[in-house]
Amino acid sequence: MNPVLAFVVVMLVWTVSDLVAKRTQSLLSSLFVASIIFLVGFLTDIFPEDLLTSSSLLGLAGVVVGFIIVHLGTMISLEDFTKQWKTFLVGVATVLGIGVSLLVAGLVFGPRISGTAADGYAQALDFIVAGTGSLSGGTISVLIVQEAALGVGLTSIAIFPVLIAALQGLVGFPLTSLILRKEAGRLREEYRAGRLAAPAVADEAEVATSRLPAALQTTPGTLVVVGVVVLASLGVDNLTDGILNTFVVALLLGIALRTTGVLRPSVLSGIDALGLMMLAIMILVFAPLATVEPSDDAALALPLLLAFLFGVVGIAGFAALVGTLVGYSVPMSVAIGLTSLYGFPGTMILSQEAAKGAGESPEEVAAIEGEILPKMIVAGFSTVTITSVVVTSILAGAIGR
Helix, strand or coil, X not given: CCHHHHHHHHHXXXXXXXXXXXXXXXXXXXXXXXXXXXXXXXXXXXXXCCHHHHCCHHHHHHHHHHHHHHHHHHHCCHHHHHCCHHHHHHHHHHHHHHHHHHHHHHHHHHHHHHHCCCCCXXXXXXXXXXXXXXXXXXXXXXXXXXXXXXXXXXXXXXXXXXXXXXXXXXXXXXXXXXXXXXXXXXXXXXXXXXXXXXXXXXXXXXXXXXXXXXXHHCHHHHHHHHHHHHHHHXXXXXXXXXXXXXXXXXXXXXXXXXXXCCCCCCCCCCCCCHHHHHHHXXXXXXXXXXXXCHHHHHHCHHHHHHHHHHHHHHHHHHHHHHHHHCCCCHHHHHHHHHHHHXXXXXHXXXXXXXXXXXXXXXXXXXXXXXXXXXXXXXXXXXXXXXXXXXXXXXXXXXXXX
C-alpha cells in the first residue's frame, strides 16, 4: 500500500476514534473504537493486511516504545513507586485468578474444549495453560506458549494464544473504560469534599533544570539521552536472558534518573517529537488484528468464549478480593486486574481518558489522574510483564503432557 495513503488512513481512524471518545465522555474509549474499526476493516479486506506496516508507524513504534516507558518512569517519583506494593499484590492475584478460573472451565467443559482442537489430541489442560499465559500476558508469554505447543506438534494450541492476544483488547478496553469512569467519578467527589489532596505542583526550577548540559536538553539531545537509557535497558535484558525485561528496567531507570535529577520530571514533555511518538505506540495495540482469520475464530470459538468469560470472572473476583484487603476500592482493584488483558499503552490512555471525562477543571483532572495513572502503569507491568511471564514459563512445560 502507498505509504502516504496508509499513514493518512491510520490518522483518520485515530481521529474518528478520538472524536467518539470525547463525544461519549470516554464511555466508548478511543482504543475500543479504533480496535473495532481496524478489526472490521481487516476482516472485510477494506484495509489491506500491510496497512499498519506501510504507514511506517509500526516500525517507529517498535523503536520508540522504550523511550515512552522511560518517560513514564520520570512521571513517577520514587515515593509514588514504593507506594504501589499494594498494586503489585493485586496484579499477582489477578494472574492466579485467571489460572484458577480457567482450571474450573477445563474441569466443567473439558471434553468439549478438547473436541474443538484441530490436532485431535490437544487436551483441556493445554488450553488452560495457553489461555492463562495469553490472557494475563503480552508478546513474551504468547511466544513461550507457542514454542512449547509447536514443540509437541499442537498447532491449534499455538494459534489459540495469538487469537486471544488479537482480541483481548476488544474485551479489556470497554470494561476498563466503564470501571475507570466509575472510579474517576468517585475520586472527583473525594476531591470536591476535600478528602483527596490537590495534585502537587512541580516546582518550576525542578522542571526546568537537570544535571545535563543545555545541549542535551533540546529535542535531539533529550532523545539521545533517553535513547542511551533504552539501550542500557536492552543490555540488561540481554545479560539476564530476559529475566529482567527491557521495559521493566527502562521504567525503573526512568524513576531513578528523575530521583537523582539527571532527567527532569516528564522528560519528553514539551519536545517536538512526543506527539508522533505517542501516536506510533498506539498502533502496537492494533497490529495483531491484521492477522485475525475468520476461519481460525470459528474453529476455536468455544475455547475463546470460555477463556474470556471465565478469565474475566477470575480477574474480577481475585482482584476485588485482594484489592479490598489492601484498602483499594472495588472498581480500582478490578481495573488493575483488567490491565492483564492489554498492558501498556492502554493503561496510560484509558487512565487519562477517564480523568478527562470525569474532571471538570484542570485541577480535578490532575487530581484524578494522579490517583489512577500510577496504579495502572505499575499494574500493567506487574501482570503482563512480570507475573505472567513467570507463571507461563512454569506452566508451559505441562503442554502436551
